[in-house]
Amino acid sequence: MSLPARGLKVKNMASGRGRNQEVILKLGDVWKVYQMGEVKVPALRGVSVEIRRGDFVAIIGASGSGKSTMMNLIGCLDVPTKGSIFLKSKDISKMSESDLSSLRGKTIGFIFQQYNLIPSLSAFENVMLPLEFLEYDDSAAAKKAREILLLLGLGDKMSHRPTQLSGGQQQRVSIARSMVSDPEIILADEPTGALDSVTGKELMNILTKLWKEEGKTIIMVTHDLNLAKYAHTRIELKDGRIINVSQKPLAKILPG
Ligand SMILES: Nc1ncnc2c1ncn2[C@@H]1O[C@H](COP(=O)(O)OP(=O)(O)O)[C@@H](O)[C@H]1O
Ligand SMILES: [Mg+2]
Numbered sequence: 001m002s003l004p005a006r007g008l009k010v011k012n013m014a015s016g017r018g019r020n021q022e023v024i025l026k027l028g029d030v031w032k033v034y035q036m037g038e039v040k041v042p043a044l045r046g047v048s049v050e051i052r053r054g055d056f057v058a059i060i061g062a063s064g065s066g067k068s069t070m071m072n073l074i075g076c077l078d079v080p081t082k083g084s085i086f087l088k089s090k091d092i093s094k095m096s097e098s099d100l101s102s103l104r105g106k107t108i109g110f111i112f113q114q115y116n117l118i119p120s121l122s123a124f125e126n127v128m129l130p131l132e133f134l135e136y137d138d139s140a141a142a143k144k145a146r147e148i149l150l151l152l153g154l155g156d157k158m159s160h161r162p163t164q165l166s167g168g169q170q171q172r173v174s175i176a177r178s179m180v181s182d183p184e185i186i187l188a189d190e191p192t193g194a195l196d197s198v199t200g201k202e203l204m205n206i207l208t209k210l211w212k213e214e215g216k217t218i219i220m221v222t223h224d225l226n227l228a229k230y231a232h233t234r235i236e237l238k239d240g241r242i243i244n245v246s247q248k249p250l251a252k253i254l255p256g
Helices: 067-074 097-107 123-133 138-151 167-179 197-214
Strands: 023-036 039-052 056-060 082-087 108-111 185-189 217-222 233-238 241-247
Touching (some): 023 067, 023 217, 039 067, 039 233, 056 067, 067 185, 067 217, 108 167, 185 197, 197 217
Parallel strands (some): 056 217, 056 233, 108 185, 185 217
Antiparallel strands (some): 023 039, 233 241
8 A cells, every 4th residue: 555655665564465466446635525415515525545465454533534435436335536546556537337336246255334234144044145246156055155254253153144143253154255256455434343252253264364365455443442453544534634554664563
């Protein structure tokens, strides 16, 4: 991740997978102004930032600073009032809705605070759902779903329905579902918001593992500085503007 003005030393942080090489997401002077009747609410006011493949980014800031707005734009769930957003070098403002939803489906996995699991389906079936839209064949889809559930420590919970799982387990099922199509980018908006602190820590360990071991690009929104510590790059928002960007030395987060 870098701001044009900062010249961050990303080269020294590269690992074997080409971490921090290619810019995967680029926002250029992005504005989002909500119209509330007669009143205009400027939620983002000229945000420019580059996020590199394989980074773990925390977007921090007080409530109302524009974090979720930024996340919705990054996730192609909303369009900016002004400015450009490039996802994998594609200008998303110039894409049709159907091309955009296909790019989004292939590229981005969302982890929400609400798990949005389907109550009548088992953990396994919930995780299978996204693959049904992506035209996987059944046995490849089942294999993928099983693998990701195992990776998240849910091997013995596959046939459980959401109500038969704890909050933390449900959150892990929702992560499995967001990961099963192997998205390059994982977006998480206040992902621990509904979890107790122990389960929240578990979730952070999972995100860290997906980042370290699977090479995912993770972008997480939080107002909790203790969670932001897990990330490599911190982007701080205030009143719709980026007021600070900082990075931890990778050696401190990725020993060896
Ligand atoms: N859909 C919306 N319509 C109108 N105003 C909104 C909407 N979503 C967010 N806002 C306003 O935009 C600002 C930023 O909100 P948000 O991005 O949700 O901040 P955060 O996630 O940091 O708490 C706030 O003032 C909020 O009230
Ligand atoms: Mg928010």
